[in-house]
Amino acid sequence: KAGVTQTPRYLIKTRGQQVTLSCSPISGHRSVSWYQQTPGQGLQFLFEYFSETQRNKGNFPGRFSGRQFSNSRSEMNVSTLELGDSALYLCASSLRTSGGRLYNEQFFGPGTRLTVL
């Protein structure tokens, strides 16, 4: 089975611009979560999408948004970029539930390294 894929792998943007990151989950996984990793704040949860609905949201400003499509692929958008948005953005997919059992192990993609100048 193919793993989680994220595109692009690297991005350089300038302050004030916006950016869209894409994530394709493992086949059959319906939950996609996004995390931001920075040296100062570590790994922080952004949001989770399941069945095209946002199920959970972390403590980030409204400039960070996302969506999920019917094929479970997800996109994350950051508007009006700030220098502090420079980070590794990680996407993770999870089966969530199947046959009444909880499968909350999350499998991560390689990440998108965003640099804001």
Next chain:
Amino acid sequence: AQKVTQAQTEISVVEKEDVTLDCVYETRDTTYYLFWYKQPPSGELVFLIRRNSFDEQNEISGRYSWNFQKSTSSFNFTITASQVVDSAVYFCALIFTGGGNKLTFGTGTQLKVEL
């Protein structure tokens, strides 16, 4: 509030030594899930293990073993006979009931295994 503490910022060992990475967690929930992830220099987080709060059985997988103790709120990870390929940052994480799929991560422990 949920919290995961990994007090060891960096550990250096010589190959073939055993090493234990500590993880202490805080949660008010009685049902929760604990995880360990490995992050090699490439950056991708690799899932190692999931443990639920009602299963305190320790687990061994090859050179890896995990010790879960609810009484001390700890979920420690031991690598036996470490190898250079084990060099990475290791993260302990927690999901609590009602938190959906939100992983709360510790700050990570950088493990360096030298020849």
